[in-house]
Amino acid sequence: MKVIAGPASTELGEKVAQLTGFQKVNVASRVFPDGESYVRLEGEVRNEHVVIVQTTCAPQDSRLMQLAFLVNAAKRHGARKVTAVVPYLAYARQDKIFLSGETVSIEVVASMLHAAGLDQLITINVHAESVLNKFPFPTKNLSAIPYLAQYFVQMGHRKAFALAPDKGAMYIADQAKMVFGGESGYLEKQRDRYTGQTTQTGGHLNVKNQTVVILDDIISTGGTIVGAAKILREQGASHVYTACVHGLLIGDAEKRILDAGVEEIVATDSIPSKASKVTLAPLISKELQAQASG
Numbered sequence: 139m140k141v142i143a144g145p146a147s148t149e150l151g152e153k154v155a156q157l158t159g160f161q162k163v164n165v166a167s168r169v170f171p172d173g174e175s176y177v178r179l180e181g182e183v184r185n186e187h188v189v190i191v192q193t194t195c196a197p198q199d200s201r202l203m204q205l206a207f208l209v210n211a212a213k214r215h216g217a218r219k220v221t222a223v224v225p226y227l228a229y230a231r232q233d234k235i236f237l238s239g240e241t242v243s244i245e246v247v248a249s250m251l252h253a254a255g256l257d258q259l260i261t262i263n264v265h266a267e268s269v270l271n272k273f274p275f276p277t278k279n280l281s282a283i284p285y286l287a288q289y290f291v292q293m294g295h296r297k298a299f300a301l302a303p304d305k306g307a308m309y310i311a312d313q314a315k316m317v318f319g320g321e322s323g324y325l326e327k328q329r330d331r332y333t334g335q336t337t338q339t340g341g342h343l344n345v346k347n348q349t350v351v352i353l354d355d356i357i358s359t360g361g362t363i364v365g366a367a368k369i370l371r372e373q374g375a376s377h378v379y380t381a382c383v384h385g386l387l388i389g390d391a392e393k394r395i396l397d398a399g400v401e402e403i404v405a406t407d408s409i410p411s412k413a414s415k416v417t418l419a420p421l422i423s424k425e426l427q428a429q430a431s432g
């Protein structure tokens with residue numbers, strides 16, 4: 139295998155190459171004055187299984203085009219197989235038509251990457267696993283939750299209460315609970331499809347005087363975590379932390395969350411930011427090494 143660190147995931151790609159010992163192929167990339175993306179492979183890929191590590195956070199559309207160009211460049215230059223490791227998969231949340239007149243955006247992304255020559259996609263905690271059925275080639279969804287939970291254990295929070303801020307994140311809270319060895323629970327969340335506003339409600343949770351970690355796949359505007367923190371305060375939690383795989387942290391999300399009494403925000407390097415305290419490199423490397431030897 140050879141590893142390409144795409145322009146959106148240079149550090150993560152570098153770490154994966156180091157951990158796996160697979161040779162790295164450098165990429166030259168730039169943006170033309172009119173905004174178009176340019177990429178060029180600077181090494182040999184003929185007859186290789188090439189792994190491109192490229193997240194697709196903002197600017198999503200440019201990141202996706204860079205990925206498609208890299209896939210196609212590898213194929214044109216004789217790569218035997220091309221795998222994309224896309225930690226944050228843009229457009230995964232538009233996986234169906236919610237309102238008349240919309241499209242299924244992720245299906246368009248899947249077709250584009252297929253047309254470019256992609257053979258396999260590996261992603262991390264994709265919003266809904268069913269999204270991967272839209273891809274006409276093999277896919278794999280890995281979970282970073284045990285690594286996030288381990289961070290809190292190392293900080294001395296064994297037995298923390300793992301809270302899912304909505305039912306969809308319950309599997310996440312349950313995976314964290316396995317590491318914490320404490321309890322887990324979830325809140326109910328409703329989203330207004332026109333305004334995007336969410337409202338949350340929770341029954342009685344056993345969090346009085348407890349340390350709670352609110353775990354989600356994505357923190358975007360922070361509204362979900364702020365709402366959950368408010369409920370936890372009302373129910374007497376003593377310390378509240380939050381962790382997510384994909385810290386989009388749009389605008390003043392971080393400030394809003396900290397102002398709501400959350401003591402720390404922890405994310406992975408799926409989307410590089412100052413909250414990226416847990417690296418995905420060991421998780422990705424383990425999977426690639428298993429594939430290489432399998």
Ligand code: R5P
Nearest residue numbers: 354356357358359360361362
């Ligand atoms: C949606 O259900 C996701 O799992 C997240 O809860 C959501 O994307 C978070 O968005 P925000 O931070 O804007 O509330």
